[in-house]
Amino acid sequence: MDGQVIAARLPPGLNEKFNDRLDGMVSTPPVPDPAGGHPADGHDAIQVRGARENNLDGVSLDIPKRRLTVFTGVSGSGKSSLVFDTIAAESRRLINETYAAFVQNFMPSQARPDVDALRNLSAAIIVDQERMGGNARSTVGTATDAHTMLRIIFSRLGVPHAGPPFAFSFNRAEGMCPQCEGLGKVPEIDLDELVDRELSLNEGAIKVPGFAVDTWYWQIMAQSGFYDPAVRLKDYTADQWADFLHKPATKVKIGSNSFTYEGLVTKVRRQYLAKDRESMQPQARAFAERAMKLSRCPDCEGARLNPAARAATVAGRTIAECSAMQISDLAEFARGVVDPSVAPVVATLRETLDSMVEIGLGYLSLDRESATLSGGEAQRVKMVRHLGSPLTDVTYVFDEPTAGLHPHDVQRMNELLLRLRDKGNTVLVVEHKPETIAIADHVVDLGPGAGAAGGRLCYSGDLAGLRASGTLTGRFLGHRVGVRQDVRPPRGHLTVEGATLHNLRDVRVDIPLGVLTVVTGVAGSGKSSLIHGYVAGREGVVVADQSPIRGSRRSNPATYTGVLDPIRAAFAKANGVKPGLFSANSEGACPACKGIGLIYTDLAMMAEVASVCEECEGRRFTPKVLSYTLRGRNISEVLAMPVAEAREFFTTGQARTVLDRLAAVGLGYLGLGQPLTTLSGGERQRLKLAINMAKNGTTYVLDEPTTGLHLADVDQLLALLDRLVEEGNSVIVIEHHQAVMAHADWIIDLGPGAGHDGGQVVFSGPPAELVATGTSLTADHLRRYAGS
Incomplete structure (x- = not known):
C-alpha cells in the first residue's frame, strides 16, 4: 500500500499524523537505553522509551513481564497516562489494526500514543472502574x-x-x-410531583415547569370550563379530576378563539416523558426524573x-x-x-x-x-471473567482495584492479583494502598508532583529500594495518623429510625452533627444504603460523590465551576468588548474546530484521528479574540493554566474564591480547560465538593473521598475535612481508609458481615473506644494500623 498516495487524499495537516500511524504498523527500530547501554535481549520486559502522553516528560523504563508491578505517585503524576494511555492503549490499537479495514470501522477509535518506542507488548486486558452502563436490562x-x-x-x-x-x-x-x-418495572407518574392538591389553580397548584399562574398553558386550563380555577384540587369531583389530569386533546372555545386542551398528565407525558432526557434543558430533565417513577410490575x-x-x-x-x-x-x-x-x-x-x-x-x-454497582464493584465483576480464563501471558491492567474495599477485603484482592500473576501473566496495577504496594514484585513511582510538576520517573525497582529512595511515596509508606483522643462535641444529632432499605435490619442510629463522622464496614455491609437512602436528600445535605458529571468534551473545570464567568468578565472589561467573545462555545470560537481545538477525522479504514486545528493551532478561539489580553495573557493561555498558576494570576474577586476552593480540595494541578471526560472518579468528587464549599451550616456527605489519593494527599484531605467542621458544618464520610477512621470524631461501623450477614450497627462511638473495646473486623484492622 502506497502511504504517500493515500496521504495525498487526506485533509490538510493530517499527512504527518497519517505517517505516524503507518510507522506504528511496522516494527520500531531499536532505541538506545536511556542509561547509555542497549535494550535487553529477549522478551522479559516491556520497554517504554520516550513516553510523552499528557504530562509525561519523555519517560523511559523497563517493566518486568510475568510479574506484578504497582504504579504509584500523587494524583496527576502521570500513572494513568503511562499505564492506560500509553501501554494499554498501544496494545489495543495494534490488536485492532490486525482486523480488516471494514471491521475496524465499527471498532472504538484508538489514536497512537505519543511515545518513541514500545517493545515486547502483549495483549492488554483493562479491568477498570468504569460503570457498567445504564442499560436496565444488564444485570x-x-x-x-x-x-x-x-x-x-x-x-x-x-x-x-x-x-x-x-x-x-x-x-x-x-x-x-x-x-x-x-x-x-413499569413507569408511572407521581402526581404529587405534578400538583399540590391543597391549592387551587389560581393559587399555583401546578408544579410542572411552564405551568405557573398566568402562563399560556395555565390560562387554557383555567379558562377551559371543565372545573373552577378557584377550587382546591382536592375538592374536585371525580369527573373534574379526570378532565384535569387525563382528558385527551379536545378543542375548547376561550373568548372568540379556539384552543386545544389536554389534561395535565396527558400533556406532561407528551411534552416531557416521551422525549429523550439527554436533549432536555437541565430544569426540564430534573422535573422528568422526579415525576416519572418506576414501580414494581x-x-x-x-x-x-x-x-x-x-x-x-x-x-x-x-x-x-x-x-x-x-x-x-x-x-x-x-x-x-x-x-x-x-x-x-x-x-x-x-x-x-x-x-x-x-x-x-x-x-x-x-x-x-x-x-x-459502584465503580469498585463493577471492576470486581469484570475481574470474575478473567479468574477462570485459560488465557496466559497477557497483560492485565487494573485501576485501583482496592477502591471501595474494607481492609479485610483488600487482602483477598491481593491474593487474586497474585493468582493472575502466577498463571504467567503480567499484572500492572495503579494503586495507592500500602497493603497492595507491599505485594509488588516491582514498583514504578512517578512524580515528583502533579500536572506540569509531574510526569517524570522518580523510582523503578523493588519495595525495599522504594522505602530507601527518599521519594514522597517512599517516605509515606510507613506514615500513620494517630487515633484522635480529644474528639469534638456534637451539636445535636440526625436520627435515622426503622431503616430497612436493601439489607438494613430495622436500623436506628444517631448521627452526630457538627463533627466528622466516618461510616465504615466491609463492602456490602449497608453503609451506602444507610447514608444515601436515609441521609441524602434531607434539607441542608450536600452529597459529593464520584458519579459522572454531565457534559461533553467541551466541558471543563472552568465551565463546570463557573469560574469562567468572572474570567470572561475580566477580559471583557479590560478590552471594552462583550464577555461572549471569550466563550469557546459562542461567537468567539474558532469556526474551523467550533471551539474544541481539535479536528476529528474519520479515516474509514483506520481509527478516528484527532489532529490539532490548523486554523487556531489548538487555541480554540478566533485570532481577533486571541488579540485581546489580560495582564499580558490571552484567554487561551489562561485556560491552559493549572489551578495553582491561575490562583497567582487572579488574586482577588470571585475567580480567586473559586480557585482557592479547587486548590483546597487538592485539585491545584488540574488545568482550567481540561475536558471533564478525562477526570477520575475521585477528581469528580473533589470538584463537586469545591463547588459546594461556600455553604456553611450544611451537612456534607462524601463517598470514599480517599479514592485516587496518594498517601501524602490524605493528610491534606483530613485538613480539609477539619476545616469544613470548624466552619460550622457536619461532615459524614463513607470510608475504609484507616487514616480517616483514626482522625474521626465519631465512627459508625456496620456489619458484622456483608449482605444478609450485615445491615446492623455493630459500633457507634469515638475511634479510641473502637480500638479499645471493639470486636468487629474494622476494630481489628484499626488496632493493627494504630499499633495497638
Whole structure:
C-alpha cells in the first residue's frame, strides 16, 4: 500500500499524523537505553522509551513481564497516562489494526500514543472502574454469564418444562413478561410531583415547569370550563379530576378563539416523558426524573419473566428466586443440583459463583442491575471473567482495584492479583494502598508532583529500594495518623429510625452533627444504603460523590465551576468588548474546530484521528479574540493554566474564591480547560465538593473521598475535612481508609458481615473506644494500623 498516495487524499495537516500511524504498523527500530547501554535481549520486559502522553516528560523504563508491578505517585503524576494511555492503549490499537479495514470501522477509535518506542507488548486486558452502563436490562447475572448458565439448567431440568434457554430470558420475547417487557418495572407518574392538591389553580397548584399562574398553558386550563380555577384540587369531583389530569386533546372555545386542551398528565407525558432526557434543558430533565417513577410490575412482581418461566422449578426453586438469592446462598444451592445432563454447566456456574464470593461480591444477587454497582464493584465483576480464563501471558491492567474495599477485603484482592500473576501473566496495577504496594514484585513511582510538576520517573525497582529512595511515596509508606483522643462535641444529632432499605435490619442510629463522622464496614455491609437512602436528600445535605458529571468534551473545570464567568468578565472589561467573545462555545470560537481545538477525522479504514486545528493551532478561539489580553495573557493561555498558576494570576474577586476552593480540595494541578471526560472518579468528587464549599451550616456527605489519593494527599484531605467542621458544618464520610477512621470524631461501623450477614450497627462511638473495646473486623484492622 502506497502511504504517500493515500496521504495525498487526506485533509490538510493530517499527512504527518497519517505517517505516524503507518510507522506504528511496522516494527520500531531499536532505541538506545536511556542509561547509555542497549535494550535487553529477549522478551522479559516491556520497554517504554520516550513516553510523552499528557504530562509525561519523555519517560523511559523497563517493566518486568510475568510479574506484578504497582504504579504509584500523587494524583496527576502521570500513572494513568503511562499505564492506560500509553501501554494499554498501544496494545489495543495494534490488536485492532490486525482486523480488516471494514471491521475496524465499527471498532472504538484508538489514536497512537505519543511515545518513541514500545517493545515486547502483549495483549492488554483493562479491568477498570468504569460503570457498567445504564442499560436496565444488564444485570450482574448477564454481565458474568451466570444467568445464561442458570437458563440452560432450568431449560433442561425445570418442571413443568417451559422450553429452551431463551424461554427463561427476560431480554427475549420468548421469556419476558409482556406487561413490563422484561424490565421488572413499569413507569408511572407521581402526581404529587405534578400538583399540590391543597391549592387551587389560581393559587399555583401546578408544579410542572411552564405551568405557573398566568402562563399560556395555565390560562387554557383555567379558562377551559371543565372545573373552577378557584377550587382546591382536592375538592374536585371525580369527573373534574379526570378532565384535569387525563382528558385527551379536545378543542375548547376561550373568548372568540379556539384552543386545544389536554389534561395535565396527558400533556406532561407528551411534552416531557416521551422525549429523550439527554436533549432536555437541565430544569426540564430534573422535573422528568422526579415525576416519572418506576414501580414494581404488578404482573411479574419484578421477576421480569412470563408466567411459564416463573412457574418452572429446579429443586423447589424458580429461576426468579435463584436470581434474587444472595450469591453466596446461590452457590450453596448450585452444589445441590446433581444431574449428569447438566453437570458441566453446573460445574462452571459453581466456579463462577465461588469466584464472586472469593472476590468479595457474595452479598450481591444476579438480578442486581449493573448500573447500580459502584465503580469498585463493577471492576470486581469484570475481574470474575478473567479468574477462570485459560488465557496466559497477557497483560492485565487494573485501576485501583482496592477502591471501595474494607481492609479485610483488600487482602483477598491481593491474593487474586497474585493468582493472575502466577498463571504467567503480567499484572500492572495503579494503586495507592500500602497493603497492595507491599505485594509488588516491582514498583514504578512517578512524580515528583502533579500536572506540569509531574510526569517524570522518580523510582523503578523493588519495595525495599522504594522505602530507601527518599521519594514522597517512599517516605509515606510507613506514615500513620494517630487515633484522635480529644474528639469534638456534637451539636445535636440526625436520627435515622426503622431503616430497612436493601439489607438494613430495622436500623436506628444517631448521627452526630457538627463533627466528622466516618461510616465504615466491609463492602456490602449497608453503609451506602444507610447514608444515601436515609441521609441524602434531607434539607441542608450536600452529597459529593464520584458519579459522572454531565457534559461533553467541551466541558471543563472552568465551565463546570463557573469560574469562567468572572474570567470572561475580566477580559471583557479590560478590552471594552462583550464577555461572549471569550466563550469557546459562542461567537468567539474558532469556526474551523467550533471551539474544541481539535479536528476529528474519520479515516474509514483506520481509527478516528484527532489532529490539532490548523486554523487556531489548538487555541480554540478566533485570532481577533486571541488579540485581546489580560495582564499580558490571552484567554487561551489562561485556560491552559493549572489551578495553582491561575490562583497567582487572579488574586482577588470571585475567580480567586473559586480557585482557592479547587486548590483546597487538592485539585491545584488540574488545568482550567481540561475536558471533564478525562477526570477520575475521585477528581469528580473533589470538584463537586469545591463547588459546594461556600455553604456553611450544611451537612456534607462524601463517598470514599480517599479514592485516587496518594498517601501524602490524605493528610491534606483530613485538613480539609477539619476545616469544613470548624466552619460550622457536619461532615459524614463513607470510608475504609484507616487514616480517616483514626482522625474521626465519631465512627459508625456496620456489619458484622456483608449482605444478609450485615445491615446492623455493630459500633457507634469515638475511634479510641473502637480500638479499645471493639470486636468487629474494622476494630481489628484499626488496632493493627494504630499499633495497638
